[in-house]
Amino acid sequence: MAARYVTEMVGALERYGERPAIGAGPRVLRFSEVLDAVHRLAGALAEEGVGRGTGLACVTGGNRPEALLVRMAAHLLGARLTQVVAGPAVHGVAFILRDCRPGLVVHDVPVPATGVPLLGLDELVARAAGREPAELPVRAREEDVARVTYTGGTTGRPKGVASTFGAMAARDGRRGAAWTGTVHLSVTSLAQRAGGRCLEQLRAGGRVEILDPFGPGEFAAACRRLGRVSTYLTAPMVYRLLDDPATAGGIPGLEAVSYGASPILPERLREAVTRWGGRWRQGYGMNEAAVISRLTPADHDAAVAGRPELLASVGRPATGVEVQVRDEGDAVLPAGRTGELWIRSAAMMTGYWNRPELTAEVLREGWLRTGDLGHVDDAGYLYLDDRSKDVVIVDGVNIYSLPVEAALARHPAVAEAVVVGRPSRVTGEEVCAFLVPAPGHTPSGAAAAEACELVERELAPAHRPTAVFWEREIPLTDRGKPDKRRLRDRASTDRPPTTPPPAPGP
Template sequence: MSTDLLPPNWPAMSVAQANAALAGPGSPLELEDAVIRGVPMKVYKNAPPNIPVILDLAAEQFPDRTYLVYQNERVTFSALQLAVRKLAAEMRDTYGIKKGDRVAIVMRNYPQWPLGFYAALSLGAIATPMNSWWTAEELEYGLSFAGVKLAIMDLQIYERFRDHLDKLPELKNVLIARDTTEEIADPRVSSLDAIVGHPNDWEDLPDAGPTGVEIGPDDDATIMYTSGTTGKPKGALATHRAVITNMFNSSACQARMFLRKGEPVPAPDPDAMRATLISIPFFHATGSFAILIPSALRGDKVVAMYKWDAGEALPIIEGEKISAVGGVPAIAWQILEHPDRDKYNLSSIQAISYGGAPSAPELVSTIKKRFPEAAPGNGWGMTETCATATLNIGEDYVNRPSSAGAPPAAVELKICDPDGNDMPAGEVGELWCKSAANCRQYWNRPDATAETFRNGWVVTGDLARIDEEGFLYLVDRAKDMLIRGGENVYCIEVESALYDHPAVMDAAVVGIAHKILGEEVGAVVQLKPGKAASEAELRAHVAGQLAAFKVPVEIQFQDEPLPRNANGKILKAELRQRFKARA
């Protein structure tokens, strides 16, 4: 606890009191009772009915404000709306896309990604983003499994995938974004650029008008594939209400920060110019549900890079006056520790938030010291909860740096034993989450659906505990926990001890096969630039905090960042292969 960083007389009210005030009558975040698929839920009374409405409202309220930036390409809200309407009309009239059809978007964070996403949603189709890092075989699986009718991909990905097209009879057409003048012989493949032109010219497109498709809150909106670090990825099917509820849940957590400080929640400022530097893909639930769409709701700018590089990000932060950065903790550290950091004016930063991995308690205090006006934030969520379910922000995060935050009033959390029975506060068990933001099922996987989605609850597979005030503490992924000689070792606990060393920037703990004990503890560490630490020093550091059986028997070092998938999760299966079994 860093009490020296907390304001006097904090907190002004309890979490429960703040949640109740925000959910009460007359509040923009007012809750009401509803029954969704037979389950009683709390829903946001003032939530927009569907996702396309959000873009239309932004184009009406902020027509000339820049929404998307990629290198020298800049797209305003009104320009994107015109391009979305043009593309949607073409998808409907030429390619026969109708409500319920699946439309895949497969590309980097180019402006054409939101274009395809919003165009599909405006027709009532199910937008199906796919991992742009996938191999051709993985793309074939994702397109086939979802029964995709139309795919929108960039030329680089199409060339990777083209030899698999004949294996997908349900995939009727492919639109190539950012194509060249090169002729493509396949009659099923056409140019997206020929329909809408260059992003900088979208503002000159004629208005094709709205699609006229009626879309209800509980109509299906997206299929997001889980990250698939083991086994085949599953397609999590979310409704429009679920995606929008996630955004309102995050807003409720941010508003609670002010009430806990004894301050009124600031009214929305239509003249505020905010900008997010997105360091994660749009095809991740966080990228689209927690950044892309909420930015439209607020009239904010989203700035994308070809790929993340902290050194390249610094001039972008200065030039675009970026107010929010983050992703995973390693990205925050890379900005804070970069040797060129002081060469740039980074005073525009108001929020540094991250999730998806444990973070050192030192990170929040470092943020507050170097960016005193910025609100640090950490949270928990998953694809199945449509991104953020809890958010720990501001003083609550300073006070509880190892917590993922307390849920807003519209989210219920509980800790269960292996039989699904509730466990008391402070006990470690499996985390369950209930919210209107939850996905409704896995696409074409009734077995996995029955296992994970139970009467409105998502059975997360995360081991966690919840304290008396409702703050969530993640302990480990149930599948990542290792067992040494019959003793459970929670990887996050050991990783947190490593992060606590001032030289450690990133760390991952994995099991090393052992003939007698079953597993022993291994770790891979990346040190901060200019810092040094030996294996013996780190082992002694961990031994000063944890029991001897939790101390890594082997620590490997590497200079480059730890391997992660596109969703920011460390590829532990890859790291395990570095360690030899022990006798």
């Protein structure tokens, strides 16, 4: 039986024929034109030997509409797609292109030689345009691997997450309906969540606009031009928009924001929700499991109206997802206790590509160990406390980074805070903070000490950072998350200009 995820995609392209579908500036493709391009591209790829079960890698230097069309063509053929959007934080491309075992690599940037046939993206598009139009049947099947998506590799070499077409259908249904009546402005990597969000919008008959690269001015201009806009932002993107004078007070045309990829500082989230208005939705998830939980627009409204603690939550489990909090012995913990999050759903990966040992570590009797630490409150809201690999152990006590980061960011001089650990001969590890100054504030030892005092006062003395690094910006991984591996390396080798002592007593 043909894969439902693909047949529904093709059905939407047929159904909404003359509506605007995909734009990237002045040119906008209609749904009928997208369908025609997908069939032509699929035919051209088939001539290169790409078919059901064939590995296809697509490597681009930015977010291009053509890459989205190649993705749909690969799905039509039932190929196993690996997509990479190259950028300053992307590494391990040579490893990825060997590991995903492609039969063909399509690219618009130089790629490492791996012995696999190469085809330029522009050449592929030209060949497809010269073909006679011809409809192709959907060759993908539910059990076929649709995508092998690589993680950022912040804890080692990149890991390929294999997801079937059946799992993709479950993921698409769980994302929730597209923001109706809006243009989805896509600003994050099409190789990650953005690609799926664009297809979700198209399946609902909505228009997609691809903006690359992202910048506050360009983003605001696109919102004004498009009128009613929904978008997906990472936390650093929200911070950049809040800190830019052109967008800090509001963004005309922006009606709905989904956000995720990494934890967001509650104080900064409150700033954005109250300044910009509109509808807000958070999705906590991972490549291995898709969306795990959601903080809904109603939750954001409730937070602003008098329940601010909800802004520190990642919401309640999404439809079809079971979540358990377990201790180190795999026992389920009660509400309020911190442990590792285990999840179970139809949208989970089949495993890590070519990594059976690692797959066996994280998949246990139908459950996925996320590696995230968190707790659930009595109302069923889920709160993240840390990644298991990011916990800082001081004198044998687990120090979770997210509460420390939130406390540091409550100081008016701090726009962004990231906490990591480094070795200590005295306490085993010590807490180090990387801070980005708020606009109008100059980094200083006094401000660092005051921010650290907030941590000690709100949490406990052991949580207080012993070293502070002021940064112009936090380095990010290719998925838009703070690159904690780089920061740990820096903390272990460099000495900050400011090591804040305890604030003086009265």
